[in-house]
Amino acid sequence: MTTRRPAMRVLRGPLLSFDADPGDGDSPASGSVRYLEDGALWLDEGRIRAIADYTELAPRLPAGIEVVDYSGKLMMPGFIDTHVHYVQLDIMASYGRQLLDWLNEYTFPEECRFAERAHAESVAEAFLDESLRVGTTTAQVFCTSHPGSVDAFFHAARRRGLRMLAGKVLMDRHAPDGLLDDTLGGLADSERLIADWHGRDRLGYTLTPRFAPTSTHEQLDATGAVLRNAPDLHLQTHLSENLGEIDWVAELFPECEDYLGVYERFGLVGPRSTFAHGIHLTQPMRRRLADAGANIAFCPTSNLFLGSGLFDRQACQEAGLATSLASDVGGGTDLSGLGTLKAAYQVGQLLDQPLTAWQGFYRLTLGNARALHLDEHIGRLREGGEADIVVLDPEATPLLARRTARCRTLAERLFALMMLGDDRAVHATWANGACVHQRDITSQAAAVAS
Template identity: 50%
Template structure:
């Protein structure tokens, strides 16, 4: 008999940052090691901590890869993004609904072509990795082929991704319309094909209440109950016109969010994009059901949708995560998204420390998705998705970070001045999948 093949241990030395809790609630949440070591075996974290302590645990044959001046951090997690909108990022329109009609729907029509879907999916994933994002909750189109193309591209890169076919059976162009029964039937087929296959996870995806009939939302809720470990993703309360439209279509509902609640679509692993125009009863319901918010500041500012209310959300105990919302969002970079998140919070009278911004983009998003212990930090046996951050990526950043006197100053400079250039390398399941050129 042959002896089992030994999987080599990998070790990475640099400054090391991750979180074990929300720094807003726990002073010990931020784990920072000026001279740190991350040990990976078979795609999973074995240990993370001080180099001097952990080096003694390594076999002499293990080569330590040393990255002086860099920071090892968990890969970013983007909780709301549309891969079919990659090619319309930065398109002008006076608001959300005209933007959908003029740009989004025509672009999504092309995803009936599997070759087009595959080409965009490959570019999209490479762009995420270039920006340090290793997990995302992704909207595909109404076409099942768009989902297959996405998951095939993700599987080939061995990424932890969540995605789903859009459900949309009314108030949309005929060329993008499915049916209540057909959309759910296609979704169930895709769940069986992709959910928990390798690192792929499925999200039941009503686009938003105005484009789904009551029958489709009812069936979506039944599907969610039949597959309780799947995810749910949709939009809610993004702008005032959309809220008024949703309420007019579902007059029996107390609020826009209540539409989804009435059809059984609020539960753990449910991710709601935007949540700007909620009231206190809505926020309490979000917290009670452990449904989560995807904060999309670049999109909300670009489309003029409004400013997220951090004070009310935190008072209600809502689960928050950070998202780019490309292509309404204007950047794939979670660092640029942190920049805009900070400013939106300031406009509402809140100061978000940099540690909280990095938490929301890593463990906070993992918790919102109920994936803590799988991704989001460097706890033992988590999947080894991580990035190398470069505080000297540009002359300005190098100058500013050389004068930082605390971790908060250093992370704040990265969040406010950083972008894709700040990502020196990206690793998925312990394998390098991007290196800055």
């Protein structure tokens, strides 16, 4: 089952997109930002056929084409989340344990429930609805070790026409029996899922060893072999999130130089590898990651919630290491990219590393797309690009409206959205050229249902 064919239409209103990294200065680098006060996006067959000032584009439009008026709003590329666990949606805000206790007390029991396909389907639907409600149109997603959890997620994503990356968790030790793979059977399941889903419509597969302690040497070695034979696959795992985790890795892999050395030994560090957290890294480790072309997913709400530490974005920048922004739900406390930006700014303030709104919104869009090697498809508003769009409302709440009224510049309006915005600030979300979330309609439907 696939989504209906997107209709041709025009979206009219203010629009913002990034063509390059704006840098960390108060003013964006020259040529990095595209902003049109009265812009137009001509959508056709799921792509952006043209982008221009409305007055310039209007004479070229077919007679009678639908024009959706977003005056007073702000159109941007759909937000991208580089690290999230859809299967942990229902354990968000579970009382604060640190990482290893939190895994044993909340995560593993919850993930055991995904042995039931019906449960996986229900949560996948809810997760994607919530993601679209906060403007996220693409994510790199952890499923569970149950193949059915991956099938359920990809079915739901494909039906909505979404570009998504996801994978089956690989772990063959140090977890409940209901979550453990057979050492090589987990790879066989992954190969079946790759054959079924990788490259199908807008979907891609990510090899997903949970983290080094829950995979044996044999499983990590087999995962590396799959990656070497299929370099177009992605890989996602965790790295140096928690000090207790790091000590445990040292006990389990005494032959390796450090935590990163485990993944290097088995060929898991490459240009399509995303390592979540990376809080407790040395500068030589950051340089090794940079040399391999990997990226670190900065997960600020999760790092704060679990007390894992403060991520040093500047040290990564100095090492040439790419970073991306992620929610890490369920350790993260907000699926919203705006919530992630707010927490990232606060972490930066504690480290004297201010995050501008320019850099923040770049990271949520083109920056994250580049980190995931998806920027040929998504991440900016351009002719020929896929039509994934979030429409933000700078007057979504009384408080945000008051602050916006006092803003004199676009930078101030963006920063107000970054700090005061939440799901209510997402007026609409478009994916593959179709409107997949409309705030007022969704709110009315919920009111009727209640």
